[in-house]
Amino acid sequence: MSSTHSHSKKNQSLTKNQRIVLDLLQNSGEPLKAYFILDSLKKEGLNSPLQVYRALDKLVELGKIHKIESINSFIICNNSNCASNTAFTICERCGKVKEIKNKYLKDSVSDLVKDNQLEITRYNLEFYVLCKSCKIN
Amino acid sequence: MSSTHSHSKKNQSLTKNQRIVLDLLQNSGEPLKAYFILDSLKKEGLNSPLQVYRALDKLVELGKIHKIESINSFIICNNSNCASNTAFTICERCGKVKEIKNKYLKDSVSDLVKDNQLEITRYNLEFYVLCKSCKIN
DNA sequence: ATTACATATGTAATAGTATAACATTAGAGG
DNA sequence: CCTCTAATGTTATACTATTACATATGTAAT
Ligand SMILES: [Zn+2]
Ligand SMILES: [Zn+2]
Ligand SMILES: [Zn+2]
Ligand SMILES: [Zn+2]
Numbered sequence: 522m523s524s525t526h527s528h529s530k531k532n533q534s535l536t537k538n539q540r541i542v543l544d545l546l547q548n549s550g551e552p553l554k555a556y557f558i559l560d561s562l563k564k565e566g567l568n569s570p571l572q573v574y575r576a577l578d579k580l581v582e583l584g585k586i587h588k589i590e591s592i593n594s595f596i597i598c599n600n601s602n603c604a605s606n607t608a609f610t611i612c613e614r615c616g617k618v619k620e621i622k623n624k625y626l627k628d629s630v631s632d633l634v635k636d637n638q639l640e641i642t643r644y645n646l647e648f649y650v651l652c653k654s655c656k657i658n
Numbered sequence: 659m660s661s662t663h664s665h666s667k668k669n670q671s672l673t674k675n676q677r678i679v680l681d682l683l684q685n686s687g688e689p690l691k692a693y694f695i696l697d698s699l700k701k702e703g704l705n706s707p708l709q710v711y712r713a714l715d716k717l718v719e720l721g722k723i724h725k726i727e728s729i730n731s732f733i734i735c736n737n738s739n740c741a742s743n744t745a746f747t748i749c750e751r752c753g754k755v756k757e758i759k760n761k762y763l764k765d766s767v768s769d770l771v772k773d774n775q776l777e778i779t780r781y782n783l784e785f786y787v788l789c790k791s792c793k794i795n
Numbered sequence: 796a797t798t799a800c801a802t803a804t805g806t807a808a809t810a811g812t813a814t815a816a817c818a819t820t821a822g823a824g825g
Numbered sequence: 826c827c828t829c830t831a832a833t834g835t836t837a838t839a840c841t842a843t844t845a846c847a848t849a850t851g852t853a854a855t
Contacts, residue, residue, distance in 0.1 A: 536821090536832060555812070569835065574813065579832090590727040591782060593812065593841095613779055626770060630785075633758075633766050639787040642750055645728060646783050648767075650776040673803060673850095692841070706806065711842065716803090730812095730841065797855080804849065812841065820833065825826105 541565045542576040543597075546586055552594035552618050581605075589618060591647050596620070605643040606630075612652040621646070672716075678702045679713040680734075683723055689731035689755050726755060728784050733757070742780040749789040758783070 535543060541562055546553060553561075559573045567573060577595055580586040586595050587607045596609075599620040608621040623629075630644055672680060678699055683690060690698075696710045704710060714732055717723040723732050724744045733746075736757040745758040760766075767781055 538833075570813070571815095571835085572833075575832075590784070610776055610778075621770075623770065629766070629770050633760065633763060639747055639785075639789065640793060641747075641785050641787050643786045644784065645786075646781070647727070648776075648781045649779050651779060652776060656777060675804075707842070708806085708844095709804075712803075799854080800852085802849100802851075805847085807846095808844085810841100810843070812839100814839070815837085817836095818834085820831105822831080823829090825828085 536576075538567065538572055538576045539579050541567070542573065543580055543585055546580075546595060546597040550597060552589055552592060552596040554594050558595075587620070589647065590645055592616075592618075594618075607644070608646040608648075610648045610650045610652070612655055613649050614651060614655040617652050619652075621648075673713075675704065675709055675713045676716050678704070679710065680717055680722055683717075683732060683734045687734060689726055689729060689733040691731050695732075724757070726784065727782055729753075729755075731755075744781070745783040745785075747785045747787045747789070749792055750786045751788060751792040754789050756789075758785075 542558060545558060545561055555570065555573050555577060558577075559567055559570055562573070577586065577588075581588055581595075584598060584604055586597055587603070587609075588595050589607070589609055589611070592611070596618060600622055602624075603620075606627060608623070608626055610619050610621060611617075630646070631641060679695060682695060682698055692707065692710050692714060695714075696704055696707055699710070714723065714725075718725055718732070721735060721741055723734055724740070724746075725732050726744070726746055726748070729748070733755060737759055739761075740757075743764060745760070745763055747756045747758060748754075767783070768778060
């Protein structure tokens with residue numbers, strides 16, 4: 522129960538719009554689309570897409586949320602150290618999204634592309650899977 | 659010079675719309691956006707977005723082209739065996755895109771996510787980099 | 796050749812995603 | 826208080842993609 526309001530402190534420096542968007546994503550835990558967020562927060566005072574997109578942009582920049590490119594959706598960061606790097610599994614059948622928590626991922630990933638003599642600044646990895654429950658049924 | 663029309667044979671079974679879209683992507687080699695393709699092929703008889711999207715969908719399905727999700731663009735497949743798996747480097751400065759040709763990639767990638775006991779059906783990997791020429795300048 | 800079926804086309808309308816432009820306001824330092 | 830920067834509010838617009846429906850084309854069996 523001690524974590525019920527664990528986000529309050531962390532989100533202290535955010536502006537009102539940023540905070541209500543972050544809270545929605547945090548409480549949902551699922552990937553949400555910008556216009557769904559807009560509809561959900563009409564009662565909180567959000568009126569235009571731009572208000573949502575500006576908040577989302579800032580939260581992505583701060584690393585508090587991630588954008589999942591292939592589904593145009595945003596999800597709370599479930600890790601603490603991914604910076605601008607993202608790695609998700611997405612179930613092809615039910616759409617459930619999970620952030621990959623592998624502290625070795627960044628190193629492994631760098632190895633993959635090492636041949637190219639390129640400096641990787643960030644990455645976005647989207648793995649389509651059959652999740653456990655979908656694999657059974 | 660013997661490869662000038664190397665695509666003609668391979669694209670024989672495609673329909674007219676599919677072929678002209680594929681030819682454009684093949685000749686370009688760069689990622690192109692759907693509405694750019696539409697504009698470029700007006701003179702070839704393409705009039706509506708849907709004609710382009712239908713051709714693109716089919717070509718993606720056939721594995722002849724890939725969609726790069728984070729830039730809403732399509733690019734010719736520069737590999738022969740990636741099926742529905744995609745892996746690209748994208749230069750953050752100049753936007754240049756390269757398909758990663760690493761025959762071990764698929765295995766390495768599977769190892770990364772192995773913990774999760776999930777069956778990976780396909781993946782989409784986007785590595786943002788500084789390309790060689792951009793790193794120098 | 797005719798039928799049947801699946802796939803592809805053509806066209807118009809509409810849905811969904813995201814940004815430009817500009818005026819105004821709120822906060823942080825000096 | 827003044828200044829600067831970041832965030833807001835609002836309107837309009839650009840960009841990306843799909844729905845719906847009528848028509849045509851290709852292929853294979855009868
Ligand atoms: Zn994260
Ligand atoms: Zn599932
Ligand atoms: Zn490929
Ligand atoms: Zn570059």
